[in-house]
Amino acid sequence: MRRGRTPQAGVFAARHLTGPDVKDFTPVNDVSAALTPAALTDRSVLSERSGVRCESACWAGRPVFLKTLVFDDPDTRARFEHEGSVARSVRHPLIVSPVAQSRDTLVFPLVDGVTLRDRLDQAPLAPDEATLVAGGVLAAVAALHAGGVTHHDLKPENVMLDGGRAAFDAVRVIDFGMSHSVHLPLDIHSGTRMGTPHFMAPEQFLGVRGDPRSDLYSVGVLLFDCLAGGPPFEDAFGWLAGLNECRAALPGPEALHGLLGQCLSRERERRPASAPALYADLSSAREALGLSPLPDLSAWTGECP
Structure with a gap:
């Protein structure tokens, strides 16, 4: 089992099923009277x-x-209700949000693909694919942050790849069970050390919630994992607790090392200021590598129902 893997990986995958595009579903934000057990086959x-x-x-x-x-x-x-409330609060093509709900059930579009973890289990990604996937995740994260949501559990298990493609528009961010929203009156996870050790930011390990820069740390680890085939800290708990600073060498081309180093900083103020800022840095790094820039982020904005 690779570092950082969780037993829930792949539950959104539908490898042998041709599912509809996420945009084909009409969002349902209220309790759906039509969502009865008989309606689900x-x-x-x-x-x-x-x-x-x-x-x-x-x-x-x-x-x-x-x-x-x-x-x-x-x-x-x-x-359960916390996850549903957060997941419904932002709509974006690269985010899997509920399309219907009842008191006890959340209904999501079934993504026809695999998790990013499944893909990385085969082999690390080339810089072109790795930065496109990270760019897609950042576009989703920028929309979440604009809607007042911090995901707090960004990792390859929680990123689906539609059709199994390691591409920007194939990214689908899932699972809001650990998320924080500034719009909810109560954060039920307040003060807890919730997260996946290899991907959670040091301040998150100390119980700090709702800081968007924690997600930027996780995106940095995710990009590192895409390029290296594993996360940067072998002893994740030792790093989070401040007991060691032993990090694997930065992977991939040197043009990516600066932003990787910033994202992985223990001090939040040394990380990029925002998801759009990191997105711009990643796009510039791609151009320095002779790759096409990332899509215009303004064309990938979300909405808050």
Whole structure:
């Protein structure tokens, strides 16, 4: 098992199913009266963890991914409702948001592809593909941050690649179970050390939540992993706790080393100031490598329903 891998990797994947484009779904932000058990067919359980069952199914003639609450204790319901609220709060082509919901079920479009982790398990990505994928993740992150959301669990397991392509427009960011939103009256994860050790920022390990620069750290680790085939710190807990500074050599071409080093800084103020700023730096680095710049970020803005 590679470093940083989680047992939930791939639950959104549908390798043998041709699913609709995410844009084909009409978002449903209120509880859907039409979303009844009878309306969901061809259900197949993929996993069950922490009181939530994940399934593939068919709804309104379309393949979907379901998250269903199966343990109705107050803490589990609070976490489930928190995830649904955050995931509904931003709409973007590169973000997988719910298309319908009931009290106990969230319905997502089923992405026809694999996780970025699945792809990296085959081999690291070339600089062109790695920077395109990181650029897609950053475009999604910029939209999240503009909507007041910090993801707090960006990693290859939570990035789907539509059609298995390592491309900008194939990126789909998923899983908002650990996210923070400035628009929610209560952050149920406040003060907790939630995250994946190899990809979480040092301040996140100390319980700091809601700082967008934590996501920029995670994007830096993700780009590092794409290029190197593994994250930068072998002893993730030692690094997070400040007990060691041993980091693997920066991978890929030198033109990427500056932004990688900034993203991986322990001090938040030394990281890029924002997702758009890092996006611009990444695009400039691609041009320095003789690659085409990233798409105009203004063409990939999201909306907050």
